[in-house]
Amino acid sequence: MDMEFSPEDLAFQQEVRQFIAENYPPELRERQDEGEEMSKEDFLSWHRILHKKGWVAPAWPVEYGGTGWTPTQRFIWSEETARADCIRLMPFGLAMVGPVIYTFGTPEQKAHFLPRILSGEDWWCQGYSEPGSGSDLASLRTTAVRDGDDYIVNGQKTWTTLAQHADWGFFLVRTDKDAKQQEGISFLLIDMKSPGITVRPIITLGGEHEVNEVWLEDVRVPQSQRVYEENKGWTCAKFLLAHERTGIAGVAASKRAIEKVKDIARTEVDGDKPLLANAFFKRKIAELEIDLTALEFTELRSLAGPNANRGPGPESSLLKIKGSEIQQRLTELALEAVGHYGAPYFRGFGEGDNQHPIGPDYAHRAAPTYFNTRKTTIYGGSNEIQRNIIAKMVLGL
Amino acid sequence: MDFTYTETQDMIRDTLSRFLADTYDFETRQKFTASDAGRDPGIWQALAQELGMLGAAFTEEQGGLGGGALENAIVMEELGKVLGIEPYLPTVVIGGGALKAVGGAQADAMIPEIIAGNAIIAFAYAEPQGRYDLANLRTTAKKDGAGYVLNGHKGVVYAAPWATHLLVTARTGGGQRERDGVSLFLIDANLPGVVRRDYPTVDGSRASEIYFENVAVPGDALLGGEGTGLALIEQIVDEATIATCAEATGVMQKLHEGTLEYTQQRKQFGVPIAKFQVLQHRMVDMFMEVEQARSMTIMGVLKLGLPANERMAAVSAAKAKVSRGANFVGQNAVQTHGGIGITQELAIGHYFKRATMIEGQFGSHDYHLERYERLTLGE
Ligand SMILES: Cc1cc2nc3c(=O)[nH]c(=O)nc-3n(C[C@H](O)[C@H](O)[C@H](O)COP(=O)(O)OP(=O)(O)OC[C@H]3O[C@@H](n4cnc5c(N)ncnc54)[C@H](O)[C@@H]3O)c2cc1C
Numbered sequence: 001m002d003m004e005f006s007p008e009d010l011a012f013q014q015e016v017r018q019f020i021a022e023n024y025p026p027e028l029r030e031r032q033d034e035g036e037e038m039s040k041e042d043f044l045s046w047h048r049i050l051h052k053k054g055w056v057a058p059a060w061p062v063e064y065g066g067t068g069w070t071p072t073q074r075f076i077w078s079e080e081t082a083r084a085d086c087i088r089l090m091p092f093g094l095a096m097v098g099p100v101i102y103t104f105g106t107p108e109q110k111a112h113f114l115p116r117i118l119s120g121e122d123w124w125c126q127g128y129s130e131p132g133s134g135s136d137l138a139s140l141r142t143t144a145v146r147d148g149d150d151y152i153v154n155g156q157k158t159w160t161t162l163a164q165h166a167d168w169g170f171f172l173v174r175t176d177k178d179a180k181q182q183e184g185i186s187f188l189l190i191d192m193k194s195p196g197i198t199v200r201p202i203i204t205l206g207g208e209h210e211v212n213e214v215w216l217e218d219v220r221v222p223q224s225q226r227v228y229e230e231n232k233g234w235t236c237a238k239f240l241l242a243h244e245r246t247g248i249a250g251v252a253a254s255k256r257a258i259e260k261v262k263d264i265a266r267t268e269v270d271g272d273k274p275l276l277a278n279a280f281f282k283r284k285i286a287e288l289e290i291d292l293t294a295l296e297f298t299e300l301r302s303l304a305g306p307n308a309n310r311g312p313g314p315e316s317s318l319l320k321i322k323g324s325e326i327q328q329r330l331t332e333l334a335l336e337a338v339g340h341y342g343a344p345y346f347r348g349f350g351e352g353d354n355q356h357p358i359g360p361d362y363a364h365r366a367a368p369t370y371f372n373t374r375k376t377t378i379y380g381g382s383n384e385i386q387r388n389i390i391a392k393m394v395l396g397l
Numbered sequence: 398m399d400f401t402y403t404e405t406q407d408m409i410r411d412t413l414s415r416f417l418a419d420t421y422d423f424e425t426r427q428k429f430t431a432s433d434a435g436r437d438p439g440i441w442q443a444l445a446q447e448l449g450m451l452g453a454a455f456t457e458e459q460g461g462l463g464g465g466a467l468e469n470a471i472v473m474e475e476l477g478k479v480l481g482i483e484p485y486l487p488t489v490v491i492g493g494g495a496l497k498a499v500g501g502a503q504a505d506a507m508i509p510e511i512i513a514g515n516a517i518i519a520f521a522y523a524e525p526q527g528r529y530d531l532a533n534l535r536t537t538a539k540k541d542g543a544g545y546v547l548n549g550h551k552g553v554v555y556a557a558p559w560a561t562h563l564l565v566t567a568r569t570g571g572g573q574r575e576r577d578g579v580s581l582f583l584i585d586a587n588l589p590g591v592v593r594r595d596y597p598t599v600d601g602s603r604a605s606e607i608y609f610e611n612v613a614v615p616g617d618a619l620l621g622g623e624g625t626g627l628a629l630i631e632q633i634v635d636e637a638t639i640a641t642c643a644e645a646t647g648v649m650q651k652l653h654e655g656t657l658e659y660t661q662q663r664k665q666f667g668v669p670i671a672k673f674q675v676l677q678h679r680m681v682d683m684f685m686e687v688e689q690a691r692s693m694t695i696m697g698v699l700k701l702g703l704p705a706n707e708r709m710a711a712v713s714a715a716k717a718k719v720s721r722g723a724n725f726v727g728q729n730a731v732q733t734h735g736g737i738g739i740t741q742e743l744a745i746g747h748y749f750k751r752a753t754m755i756e757g758q759f760g761s762h763d764y765h766l767e768r769y770e771r772l773t774l775g776e
Contacts, residue, residue, distance in 0.1 A: 134735050136665040159736045203741045205750065211736075269526050271533070271574065280763040335753070336761060340523050340553040343598045343754055356594045358606050359525065359552065367599045371750060374731045374739050382735065384675055 003300075009072050016080045023049050024086060032085060035365045037208065040123065040165040046087050047120040056118055057094050064102045064110070065118045071303045082252035090162070092124035093117035097170045099243055100187070100236045104228040113168075113189070125163040125192070127171035127214055128237070130156060135385050137172070138181040138234065142216060144173040144188060146223070151175075151188065153196075153219040159379070163199045163212040166192045171216075176231050187233035189225040196220070204375075206368025207347040241381060249323035251296045257330045258289060264337045264362050275337055288329055295322045314393035317386035324376035324383060331370040338363035342370075400695065405462060406471060409453050413475045416448055421479040423744045426601070430482060435603040436559060441483055445514025451489055452512040455497070459508045466636060466698045470643035474694075477647025480744075480751055482602045484517050484556035490640045492518030492564050494633040495581060499620045503583065507562075519560035519586070520637075521551035521607050522630070529760040531566065531630050533574050536609060538567040538582060543616040545569070545582070547590075547609040557605035558595040560586045565609075569624050581626040582618045589613070600754040601747065628705065635712040638759040639697035642719045645755045646690045649723055652730040652748045653683045659734055659745070670733075679729050686722035693718045710772040713765035720755070720762035727752035 005013065025045050031038070050056040058074050060066030069077065098117045101109055116122040133140040142155025153173055163169065169190050176184030192199070196219035201209045228236050262285060265276035275281050299319055335342045341359030347368070358364075377383040391397045402410075420440055429437040444450045453468040455461025462468070469490050476485060493511055496504040510516035527533035536549025547567055557563070563586045571578020584591075590612035593605040621629045657680060660671035670676055693715040700711035727749040731738035738745055756762065 129736070132664075134665060135670075136667075139665075139667075205739050205741060205746045207741070211740075268528075270528055271530060275528075278763070280767065336757065336763075339528050339757065339761075341525070342757065343553050343555075343600070343604060345597045345599045356592065356606055356608055358594060358596060367750075367753070370753070371599075371739070371746075374728065374749075375736075377732055378735050378739065382732075384673070387675070 005072065005076070009076060012073055013076050013080065016077060017084075019053065019055075020080060020084045020086060023053075024084065025049070028087060029085070032087065035361065038087060040162075043087060043090055044120050044123075047089055050089070051119050056089070056120075057098065059095070060098065061102065064098075064114050075300070075303070078252040079255075082256040085256065088253070090123065092126050092161070092166075092170075093122060095243060096126060096240050097124050097168075097189070100170070100227060100240050103239065104187075104236050106224075108224070109189070109227065122167045123162070123165045125160050125166035125169045125214075127157040127160055127163075127169045127190070129159045131158050134159075135382055137237070138185070140172055140174060140185065142171065142173045143177070144175050144186060144221065146175075147220075149223055151221045151223060151226070153188070153190065153216045153221055155216050157214040157216070158211075159202070160199070160212045160214045161210060163192070163214050164201065164209065166199075168192060169214070170227075172233055172237055175233075179231060182234040184231055185233040185237070186230050187227045187236040188221055189227060190216075190219065190221050194219050194221070205371035206365075207345075208368070208372060210372075249295060249299050249319035250327060251292065251299055251323065254292055254295075254323070254326050254330060257327070257334075258285065258292065260362075261285065261330060261334050261337060264334060267360070267362075268337055268339065281333075281337070284329075284333060288326065288333070291322070292326055295319065295326060298322070314389055317381075317389045317394075320380060321377075321383050321386050327376050328373050331366075331373040334362075335366045335370040338366045342367045402467075402471075406464070406467065409450070409462070409464070409468060410471050410475060412448055413450055413472060414478075416443070417475060417479045417481070421481060423480075423747075426480060426482075427747075430597075430601040434559075435597065436482060438559075441517070442514050444483065444485075445512065449512075451485075451514055454489055454493060455508055455512060459497075459504075460512050461508075466639065466701050469636070469640045470694055470698050473640045473643040474647040477644035477751075478651050480601060480648070480747055484519070484559060486637060486640055486644070487520045487556050487560075487564070488516065488518045491520045491633050491637050492516075492562070492583070494636045495564060495583070495620055495629065498629055498632065503617065503620060507583070516562055517556065517560045518562045518564050518583070519554050519557040519605075521554045521557070521563045521565045522634075523552050523554075524550065525552045529764045530574065531634060532576055532579055532627055534566060534568050534579060535573060536565070536567040538565075538569050538580055538614070540569070541613065545614050545616070545618070547582070547584075547612040547614055549609050551607040551609075553598075553604050554607050555598070555602055555604045557586070557593060557607060558603045562586055563591070563607070564620075566626070566630055571624070576627050578624045579627040579630065580623050581620045581630055582614055583620055584612070584614045584618045598754070600751040631705065631709065634759055635708055636701055638712050638716050639694060639701060641755060641758050642690065642694040642697060642715050645719045645723050645752065646687065646694050648748050648752050648755065649683075649687045649690055649726045652726050652745065652752060653680070653687050655743075655745045655748070656680060656683065656730045656733050663735075676733055679733060683726045683729055686726050690719045690722045706772050710769055713760075713769040713772070716760060717762050717765040717769060720757075720765065723752040723755050724762075 028042055028045055057065055058067045058069050058077055062068040101113050130140050144151035144153045169192050171188045171190050172185050173188055174184050175186040196217040198215040200213045202211045204210055266274045268275040270278045341363035344358050346364045452461030454464045457463045496507050538545040538547050563584050565582045568578050569580040590610045592608040592610055595605045598604050661669050663670050697712050697715035730745055731749050734745055737743055
């Protein structure tokens with residue numbers, strides 16, 4: 001056992017650094033630094049650059065377009081992209097439906113959809129949750145009824161992240177009302193431009209338009225767009241949920257976020273010293289770093305330990321719980337650090353006036369980010385549900 | 398010993414709560430906070446004229462109902478329950494508090510204006526470099542003939558866009574963080590040289606950056622002694638801090654009640670989610686925080702009259718506890734609601750935002766814990 005990078009790993013690290021330095025779009029960097037809300041184009045610009053390089057889907061098997069990197073290389077990749085503040089890639093295609101399609105899809109589905117996910121041509125959204133089915137996902141009521149070669153889909157989905165941009169959605173629908181809950185569900189790929197689909201915004205606490213309601217009224221979906229067998233969609237869903245949870249640990253991003261909070265606390269003054277010298281504040285940073293280290297080594301053990309090839313199991317719930325709590329504490333500390341300047345609400349009012357600034361730039365999004373990040377313990381299976389999973393699946397209670 | 402309220406105090410609470418139930422439902426509040434003015438001035442007028450509420454904390458000779466800090470707490474708690482953005486805190490608690498403390502001609506002239514609803518005061522005390530330290534001031538007031546000339550920048554002055562008057566802390570002497578040399582001024586908000594940048598706040602109110610650019614103020618704008626104002630400022634900020642704890646109690650109570658109600662009605666896995674023991678315990682913990690916030694507010698109110706060090710220790714104990722409680726109750730109210738908790742659609746998210754801002758108002762948990770330690774355990 002060791003944690004050293006080999007000479008090849010170090011060379012790879014250099015290559016990654018250089019690639020980012022030379023290829024990351026400067027306009028995008030500028031918009032990020034100014035705390036602008038990221039547009040579809042912003043997300044896609046970096047996606048396309050990585051696709052051209054062949055690096056957009058490191059986790060995929062090589063035959064479908066993955067990079068064939070070792071776990072160490074993938075670790076380096078996530079560290080370096082976080083360190084350089086690269087915009088995150090949308091997970092819905094790359095991390096969610098892509099793996100479902102290459103694991104369960106037909107040859108035609110693979111041939112059609114996978115390249116379009118890699119290129120960024122299709123933006124995907126996830127249509128699982130419904131108003132009445134959140135934690136209890138298997139109770140979902142959106143129905144798909146056979147009609148010739150098609151299904152006719154009716155129902156309502158909600159919390160659908162960035163569906164306003166989506167070309168395609170992957171949906172869980174009920175195809176057998178009489179079967180036991182989990183057994184009557186199918187996994188459908190639906191063209192979001194299909195007649196009968198309506199997308200309505202839900203505005204979240206920081207003022208963002210990030211989630212939506214999606215209404216489906218007599219939406220016609222060819223059966224060829226069902227992944228895996230009819231009534232076996234829960235298998236795909238469970239597979240995908242476990243995948244979703246590992247990504248959620250977000251270790252590299254949290255490391256970067258700690259550095260940013262420290263920068264703020266070095267700039268903010270507390271009496272005649274920087275805030276970072278305040279014993280209370282410093283201690284909270286230290287505790288966070290220690291917790292993040294514990295999370296990191298827990299994740300590394302599962303990525304590079306004896307069970308590494310088994311795929312994500314119920315222990316990924318641990319990564320989700322601890323990772324999301326750390327993300328929340330980070331935003332809480334940032335808000336605390338900016339003091340009074342957490343209060344101004346910047347959304348939708350005039351351009352800056354340099355003569356009369358409203359607090360430091362780094363304060364502008366502190367409160368909205370804190371509010372918004374409350375989501376991390378709710379989505380992807382709430383932390384209460386994750387604890388239930390650990391109790392049942394890991395502890396056998 | 399007696400922890401009951403007088404009939405007048407009960408009457409104040411009931412009258413106000415009935416009035417707010419009619420005028421301040423969530424939808425209406427969302428509408429006027431989003432309007433250009435950011436408020437409905439008629440509500441303030443009604444509080445003054447119809448309810449006589451702005452006089453609750455003034456003596457009968459001053460034209461009020463004869464109350465004090467406890468009446469302020471009652472009003473603030475009721476405002477907290479409806480996420481009230483009415484400038485009661487800066488106008489009555491802080492401005493009125495300062496005037497009551499100094500008395501004399503200034504008080505005689507201003508207090509009737511406050512009670513009548515004609516004057517709105519904003520408290521311009523915080524500076525970008527100062528965090529929660531009241532003495533950390535770069536704003537200066539230079540003697541100029543009979544008056545003073547103000548220069549400096551005050552940050553995040555709540556209610557300033559609506560204010561007729563500003564209560565300003567400034568240095569008439571001393572170094573940036575010294576206790577000596579701090580003075581308090583009550584000035585007309587529209588004097589030449591007062592430059593304001595107004596903006597909405599994340600909790601639905603309005604605030605401003607205020608720049609004083611050679612503002613000439615008359616000599617009688619000075620409240621209290623020149624250069625010896627810090628003790629007075631500390632006293633009124635302590636009163637304001639306890640009033641804010643009272644507001645927090647109202648906000649937290651609503652967060653808790655809203656959560657109880659929602660979890661009994663929301664079903665998952667075939668049962669109301671309130672049946673899950675882990676959520677029950679969470680809601681019990683929230684309940685205990687609300688109860689303790691109320692207790693600490695009353696403790697603080699009762700100790701506001703003690704000598705400065707004891708008063709400050711009590712206020713810091715209250716605020717440290719309430720800041721933590723507001724954090725816990727707000728976060729868990731959202732968590733227990735699931736996705737709907739992080740939207741603008743339900744009131745719960747807005748209560749969470751206000752609870753969050755209260756955490757830091759007049760000093761964070763850490764700030765007050767530190768002050769408490771210093772006062773009770775020594776340096
Ligand atoms: C920002 C955001 C983005 C999202 N994006 C998507 C998306 O793109 N696609 C999609 O399909 N969904 C998405 N979701 C939905 C998300 O998966 C659900 O919010 C989540 O599953 C919780 O469901 P709910 O919101 O209905 O809460 P509920 O299930 O109603 O839960 C409410 C509370 O009860 C608790 N609870 C529920 N059951 C139990 C139990 N058995 N034991 C103990 N406690 C319990 C929960 O933990 C929670 O605290 C998103 C959500 C958010 C907030």
